[in-house]
Amino acid sequence: MIEPILIFKFALAIIVFAISLGVAAYATYGERKIAGLFQDRFGPNNAGPWGLLQPLADGGKMFFKEDFIPAASEKFLFIIAPGIAMFTALMTSAVIPWTSAIVIAGIPYQVQLADIDVGILYVFGFVSMGVYGIMIGGWASNNKYSLMGAIRASSQMISYELAMGLALLAVIMMTGSLGLNEIVDHQKGSLFGFLPNWNVFKQPVGFLVFLICAFAETNRAPFDLPECETELVGGYHTEYSSMKLGLFLFAEYINMFVSSAIIATIYFGGYNLPLIGRFITDPNTLAVVGFLVFFVKILFFIFLYMWVRWTLPRFRYDQLMHLGWKSLIPIAIINLLVTAGFLILKEY
Amino acid sequence: MSFAERTYIIPILKGMMITLKHLFMKKVTLDYPKMTKPMAPVYRGKHILKRDENGAENCTACGLCAVACPAEAITMVAAERKKGEENLYREEKYAAIYEINMLRCIFCGLCEEACPKEAIFLTDEIVKPSDLRENFIYGKDKLVEDMNHRYNFAKRQKHITEK
Amino acid sequence: MGLSEILAYSLGVVSITTALLVVFSKNPIHSVLYLILTFFSIAGQYVILNAQFLFIVQIIVYSGAIMVLFLFVLMLLNLSGDTEPQKDNVFKIISVVAGGLLFISMIAMLKGIGNMNLPASPDSQIGLVKNLGQLLFSKYVIPFELSSVLFLSGMVGAVMIGKKDAEDIN
Numbered sequence: 001m002i003e004p005i006l007i008f009k010f011a012l013a014i015i016v017f018a019i020s021l022g023v024a025a026y027a028t029y030g031e032r033k034i035a036g037l038f039q040d041r042f043g044p045n046n047a048g049p050w051g052l053l054q055p056l057a058d059g060g061k062m063f064f065k066e067d068f069i070p071a072a073s074e075k076f077l078f079i080i081a082p083g084i085a086m087f088t089a090l091m092t093s094a095v096i097p098w099t100s101a102i103v104i105a106g107i108p109y110q111v112q113l114a115d116i117d118v119g120i121l122y123v124f125g126f127v128s129m130g131v132y133g134i135m136i137g138g139w140a141s142n143n144k145y146s147l148m149g150a151i152r153a154s155s156q157m158i159s160y161e162l163a164m165g166l167a168l169l170a171v172i173m174m175t176g177s178l179g180l181n182e183i184v185d186h187q188k189g190s191l192f193g194f195l196p197n198w199n200v201f202k203q204p205v206g207f208l209v210f211l212i213c214a215f216a217e218t219n220r221a222p223f224d225l226p227e228c229e230t231e232l233v234g235g236y237h238t239e240y241s242s243m244k245l246g247l248f249l250f251a252e253y254i255n256m257f258v259s260s261a262i263i264a265t266i267y268f269g270g271y272n273l274p275l276i277g278r279f280i281t282d283p284n285t286l287a288v289v290g291f292l293v294f295f296v297k298i299l300f301f302i303f304l305y306m307w308v309r310w311t312l313p314r315f316r317y318d319q320l321m322h323l324g325w326k327s328l329i330p331i332a333i334i335n336l337l338v339t340a341g342f343l344i345l346k347e348y
Numbered sequence: 349m350s351f352a353e354r355t356y357i358i359p360i361l362k363g364m365m366i367t368l369k370h371l372f373m374k375k376v377t378l379d380y381p382k383m384t385k386p387m388a389p390v391y392r393g394k395h396i397l398k399r400d401e402n403g404a405e406n407c408t409a410c411g412l413c414a415v416a417c418p419a420e421a422i423t424m425v426a427a428e429r430k431k432g433e434e435n436l437y438r439e440e441k442y443a444a445i446y447e448i449n450m451l452r453c454i455f456c457g458l459c460e461e462a463c464p465k466e467a468i469f470l471t472d473e474i475v476k477p478s479d480l481r482e483n484f485i486y487g488k489d490k491l492v493e494d495m496n497h498r499y500n501f502a503k504r505q506k507h508i509t510e511k
Numbered sequence: 512m513g514l515s516e517i518l519a520y521s522l523g524v525v526s527i528t529t530a531l532l533v534v535f536s537k538n539p540i541h542s543v544l545y546l547i548l549t550f551f552s553i554a555g556q557y558v559i560l561n562a563q564f565l566f567i568v569q570i571i572v573y574s575g576a577i578m579v580l581f582l583f584v585l586m587l588l589n590l591s592g593d594t595e596p597q598k599d600n601v602f603k604i605i606s607v608v609a610g611g612l613l614f615i616s617m618i619a620m621l622k623g624i625g626n627m628n629l630p631a632s633p634d635s636q637i638g639l640v641k642n643l644g645q646l647l648f649s650k651y652v653i654p655f656e657l658s659s660v661l662f663l664s665g666m667v668g669a670v671m672i673g674k675k676d677a678e679d680i681n
Contacts, residue, residue, distance in 0.1 A: 038367050041377045077544075117639045121567040128575030132547070135579070139540060139586050147586060154583045158576060178640055311367040312360065 008109050016113060020093055023302075024253035025055040031253075031306050038310040062246035070142060070239050077140035082240070082247035085133025089254040092126045095119040096261050097181050099271045099291035103283045111287065112181060119180035120168060123262055124161070127217055130255065131157040134219075134226060137248065138236035149235025152317065153226035156216055159324035160223075164213035166332035167206040170339040171199055171266055184270035198269040205335045207267045209328050214263060216324070218255045221309035228314055260301030261294075268297050390507045391472040392455040395448055396499060397492045398467050400438055405492060406467035409443035416462035421452035439465075446491060450475045450484040469501050515559050522559070526552035543581050550574045564640045 029044065029051065036043025044051035069078060094113040101108040116122055131154050138150025172178060175186045189197045200207045216223040227235030234240075237248045264270060271290030280286045315323065352358075378385055398406045409426035427444035429437045436442075459468050478484065493499060529548040536542050550573045557566035647655050 034371075037371050037375075040370055040373055040375050042375055042379065045379070117563045118567045121564075121571065125567050125570040125575055128571060128579070131579055135582055135586070136544070139582075151583060151586055154579050154586075158579055158583075161576070307364060307367065311364050 004104075004107070005109065008104070009113060012111065013113055016093055016098070017090065020090060020254055020257055023257045023298075024250055025059070027253040027256060027302055028058060028249070029054045030302065031309075034303070034306045035310050038307075059246070062243050065242040067242040067244065068239075072142045073239065074140040074142070077136050078239075079244070081133050081137030081140060082244045082251070083133075084136060085130065085251040086247045086254070088126050088129040088133060089251040089258065091129075092123055092255075092258045093261065095122050095180055096258070096265060097184050097270060099287045099294060101283065102287045108283070110181070111291075115179065115181055118178045120172065120178050120183070120266070123180075124165065124168070127255075127259075128157065128161055130217070130251075133248070133251065134236045137240065138226075141236075141239035143239050145232045145234070145238045146236050149226040149232050149238070152232075153219065153236060156219075156223065156225060156320060156324075159321060160213040160216040160328070163209055163324060163328035163332045164217065166329065166336055167203075167209040167213065168266070170203055170206045170332075170336050173336075173339055173343060174199070174202065180265055180270075184265055184272065187269040187272055190274045196269055196272070196274040198267060198272075200267040203267065203335070203339070205331060206339075209332045209335065210267065211263065212323075212328060214259045215305070215308065216320075218259050218305075219252060220256065220305055222312040222314050223320065224309075224314060225317060225320060230314075256302060256305050257298065260298045260305070263301050264294060264297035270294055387472040389503055390457075392457045392460075392470040394450075394471055394473040394475050395453075395459070395486070395491055396469050396471050397443075397446065397488065398469055398499070398501070399493050399495065402435060403495050404434070404436055404438040405442060406438055406465045407443050407446065408439040408441045408465055408467070409446075410441075410464065412462045412464060413459035413468055416458040417453075418456060418458065419452045419454045421449045421454075422459060423447050443488070446488050448486045448491065450486055451481065466501075466505075469499070469504070471499060519556060519559050522552045522555045526556075539585050540582070543578060543585055546581075547574050547578045550578065561639075564643050 032054070033043035033051065035041075044054040047053040047057045069075060095116060097110070097112040097115075099111045101110055103109075114122075134153040135150045138146040138148075138153070141147075171183065175183045177183065177186075183199075187196075187198050195201050215221075219226050225235075226232075227237060229235075232238070237245055240248060271294040273290075273293045280289060400406060409424050411424060411426075414420075414422040414424060423445070424443045424447070425445040426441055429440050429442055455470065457470050460470050475484070475486075526549050529545045529552065532545040533542045533549065536545060550569060554566050554569040554574070557563075557569060
């Protein structure tokens with residue numbers, strides 16, 4: 001006899017996987033469409049109505065391109081690197097609480113793949129793993145541009161992880177837990193009667209630091225130095241072609257999706273919407289509405305990623321390091337101290 | 349710079365508002381194969397050698413167009429009209445060979461202005477692309493007006509003379 | 512044997528093999544990559560013990576930060592078999608002595624294990640953050656704070672090295 005919880009988790013895993021891939025696929029379409037609209041163009045509009053079949057066409061193109069492996073490359077590492085990038089990108093979504101508990105046959109089920117004690121640290125760990133795909137791929141290509149991209153990626157990741165962690169610590173201190181579920185529950189209700197009780201209103205500075213670091217960790221513009229086309233050809237994926245390149249690009253979009261979900265969870269109340277509990281009492285309807293609310297928040301952040309990409313120019317390398325080490329880390333530490341002070345004042 | 353200025357938050361927000369505004373602006377792109385830009389009435393495209401209403405060629409091979417041409421794209425060989433060719437050529441002299449090198453032509457329209465016989469005009473047709481240079485030397489076979497497909501240059505003429 | 516025991520043994524085999532490969536592979540980058548695998552399999556052992564915090568800290572600190580730095584430096588240096596200089600004999604002797612000392616101390620530690628009285632049924636909740644934090648800030652507060660002093664001294668040392676370089680330039 002298989003326990004129902006196992007069946008539920010298995011189904012949920014498949015759904016989360018499908019949603020991640022689907023959102024990532026349509027994020028590529030959205031990116032091109034939004035880029036077009038920002039530049040007073042149409043964007044893709046020929047494949048299907050409004051170009052909606054464009055991701056399929058892109059995927060088909062990727063699969064049928066020549067799969068080229070450079071002769072001087074480390075073959076095994078060269079082949080496995082895009083897989084690592086994809087794997088780490090997909091793994092992160094395991095701890096995100098998608099919506100409030102669903103009740104099936106009287107038993108409540110948490111809509112979260114793994115409610116582990118250290119949820120936020122898990123996210124952090126796998127985000128920091130993400131750089132391995134890039135580093136190994138860049139090194140195994142045996143190309144100087146790829147190596148430059150790989151080295152830039154690793155130094156960028158290490159630099160911005162610190163500020164990201166410090167910004168997160170303030171939230172963790174306020175919540176008193178590392179579990180993402182508790183963090184979402186902590187943001188129920190409203191603040192001063194009119195604002196939603198979201199962490200972004202209590203931690204605006206921390207949110208800003210976290211957002212900037214999230215941009216840097218996903219290698220998105222203005223922090224796209226590891227792959228900047230104008231300086232490094234294609235950065236770490238210069239030598240990649242066919243679906244291996246596709247996996248690298250796809251992993252970036254999945255990272256974007258997952259990090260949007262995490263920003264929404266930590267700072268924007270996850271699936272919470274104030275006053276929603278007053279109108280809907282049925283837990284299953286509430287769960288569906290909660291998921292939709294969460295999804296809208298995620299889509300907003302994906303849009304923000306694209307909005308920023310098509311607005312701001314890329315940082316120079318020394319500016320990147322300067323911002324990470326000399327600006328964000330001190331700001332995050334001061335924010336941490338101020339938060340700690342407030343918490344102590346509240347105690348006494 | 350003060351601390352607030354060094355964070356660049358306000359300039360970044362300003363910039364993002366500018367891009368956001370562009371999201372809702374009218375698109376400048378034409379959805380090309382489905383839509384085409386309207387041609388100007390005096391658009392200067394491929395040349396044509398005009399015939400009169402009987403089908404006789406207007407050109408007398410005077411060579412003024414070739415002299416006027418700043419790109420020296422026009423060459424011609426004149427010949428005398430024989431008996432029985434009155435329905436083919438309007439005057440006693442005609443161009444036996446008339447060639448325009450479309451790769452040299454700058455489509456300035458000076459040939460059209462120089463012509464005393466209203467024989468050469470520029471149309472709003474575009475010279476067809478090709479991957480062979482020879483294909484761009486247009487002889488009489490490509491230039492002389494097709495009688496089944498006549499052009500009316502009255503409007504174009506008006507525009508040019510008004511100018 | 513239960514599932515967790517099979518997992519523990521196979522992870523043990525993986526960690527020992529990859530650890531040996533770290534030593535034996537010729538390319539330093541491969542060594543580092545094997546070391547990452549070793550750390551991962553050790554992290555897997557922590558999961559089996561339900562020590563979630565240790566697991567994730569192992570991944571963040573060792574696999575995520577330290578090994579990325581290692582890889583970073585090695586890729587920058589671009590070491591390979593033919594660029595590596597031959598070590599002279601004094602260096603070899605010193606490393607043999609140092610390694611031997613480490614080996615002896617490890618054997619001594621293994622001898623001590625038999626005398627340790629482990630609880631018959633380990634508390635499966637002991638590895639969770641709350642319990643670990645309480646232990647760190649009550650029973651083990653002095654070693655915990657001492658280790659933070661150690662980190663501070665490391666940071667000060669790094670700053671000193673950086674400062675000295677700046678003076679040389681001026």
